[in-house]
Amino acid sequence: VDYYLARIDEHRLLNVFTEVYADEARQQAEAIDQKRTEGTAGRLAGMVIGLKDVLSYAGHGLQAGSRILDGFTAQFTATAVQRLLADDAIIIGRQNCDEFAMGSSNENSAFGPVRNAANPERVPGGSSGGSAVAVQAGLCLASIGSDTGGSVRQPAAFCGVVGLKPTYGRISRYGLVAYASSFDCIGPITHTVDDAALLLEIMAGPDDFDSTVSAKPVDTYTQASLPDRPLRIAYLRDGVESEGVAPEIRQATRQRLDALREAGHTVEPVDFSLLSYLLPTYYILTTAEASSNLSRFDGVRYGYRSTGPAVTDLISMYKKSRTEGFGTEVRRRILLGTFALSASYYDAYYTKAQQVRRLIRQETEQVFARYDFLVSPTTPSTAFRLGEKTADPLQMYLADIFTVQANVAGYPAISVPNGTDADGLPIGLQVMAPPFQEGLLLALAKTL
Ligand code: GLN
Numbered sequence: 001v002d003y004y005l006a007r008i009d010e011h012r013l014l015n016v017f018t019e020v021y022a023d024e025a026r027q028q029a030e031a032i033d034q035k036r037t038e039g040t041a042g043r044l045a046g047m048v049i050g051l052k053d054v055l056s057y058a059g060h061g062l063q064a065g066s067r068i069l070d071g072f073t074a075q076f077t078a079t080a081v082q083r084l085l086a087d088d089a090i091i092i093g094r095q096n097c098d099e100f101a102m103g104s105s106n107e108n109s110a111f112g113p114v115r116n117a118a119n120p121e122r123v124p125g126g127s128s129g130g131s132a133v134a135v136q137a138g139l140c141l142a143s144i145g146s147d148t149g150g151s152v153r154q155p156a157a158f159c160g161v162v163g164l165k166p167t168y169g170r171i172s173r174y175g176l177v178a179y180a181s182s183f184d185c186i187g188p189i190t191h192t193v194d195d196a197a198l199l200l201e202i203m204a205g206p207d208d209f210d211s212t213v214s215a216k217p218v219d220t221y222t223q224a225s226l227p228d229r230p231l232r233i234a235y236l237r238d239g240v241e242s243e244g245v246a247p248e249i250r251q252a253t254r255q256r257l258d259a260l261r262e263a264g265h266t267v268e269p270v271d272f273s274l275l276s277y278l279l280p281t282y283y284i285l286t287t288a289e290a291s292s293n294l295s296r297f298d299g300v301r302y303g304y305r306s307t308g309p310a311v312t313d314l315i316s317m318y319k320k321s322r323t324e325g326f327g328t329e330v331r332r333r334i335l336l337g338t339f340a341l342s343a344s345y346y347d348a349y350y351t352k353a354q355q356v357r358r359l360i361r362q363e364t365e366q367v368f369a370r371y372d373f374l375v376s377p378t379t380p381s382t383a384f385r386l387g388e389k390t391a392d393p394l395q396m397y398l399a400d401i402f403t404v405q406a407n408v409a410g411y412p413a414i415s416v417p418n419g420t421d422a423d424g425l426p427i428g429l430q431v432m433a434p435p436f437q438e439g440l441l442l443a444l445a446k447t448l
Helices: 002-010 022-038 079-086 129-136 153-159 193-203 237-241 247-262 275-296 314-325 328-341 346-370 393-400 404-409 438-447
Strands: 017-020 048-052 090-095 142-147 162-165 185-190 232-236 266-270 373-377 413-420 426-432
Touching (some): 017 129, 022 090, 048 129, 079 090, 129 185, 142 193, 153 413, 162 193, 162 438, 185 193, 193 413, 232 237, 237 373, 247 413, 328 346, 413 438
Parallel strands (some): 048 142
Antiparallel strands (some): 162 185
């Protein structure tokens, strides 16, 4: 704990932690030491973990990177966090992220941007940027983030660490601040695939507090192995051929695929005909869900309330509190989502996007009827410069072109490091597997 606390102090400029629980972490460590001598310590004893600022931890601040939750304290602990604590993990602090997990660069935070430790002029990715840099820079052993469209995998790729998004419903969302409830997943960010397997094994499984969590028994991911036969691996043709993907990323991806082929596996290209519909579908549905989820932040029940002279009655209090409490990107998405759900446009946008979501799921199923895995780059570029894409939200949204499919379809996917570009910036490789096949996914990822 002292080691990490010292490193957190040395790396303040990266703006990773919004709060550090120094005394509490030391006390936890002492208590666990005691348990160790008694032989009763849990499986995570000594594992120092940071939490993205969207996970409830009773008695601790929770802001989802937003001014609207100024001064808010979590009233209960997220199921996933509860399970980590029960196995004697040490929680060292709360990590900076994009406001309400909306973003791909961690520049949308009320706490200011996070910087990439590989090059502080570059973004760390988002929305779990603080959580990825914390692992990259050795400020904790592992982080727990959330992934709605790529927010664990994309920053993991930009920072050269491992990021796992499980199957939708594998880990309870109870205590996770909701962005888009039918997409949101909690996932670990780690140095190694083994650590990701261990954390998943402990966090996953049924929970009475989340009706969408799966009742399927949890596999022992830490012991998962590959079948004793050649694997059928598909790769996204666009990922290695499209001009929109940086040449060095295409090259690095091809090399990995060649290595898998040489190892005796079947490696074949597939085209995903609905590729250009992924982002529109994702943004219609997630903004619709967000506009509903975020309506609870009204200046009455949580955090920030405007008290300016313009507040003259209840309605103006709602309006001013929300206008001042939410940042630009969050307001943009609430407006977009409210529009998509409005009576005259509901069928044209929301219903249509739901139908396309079904088609995307079906086409994804068709790929996995023939293959065990789907491989692609995690991102089309390496970490971009701070400020480079802030003026153009559509450019920013493109950073998630390869990651959103897993969320739209509900499939598990992992990003593992795949070398660096000429500037020394990390490249990520993404592997996707069928629902609830995290064991296979982790076993293959381990060989990469
Ligand atoms: N970058 C994507 C977005 O802005 C994904 C975010 C996420 O996964 N939480 O919505």
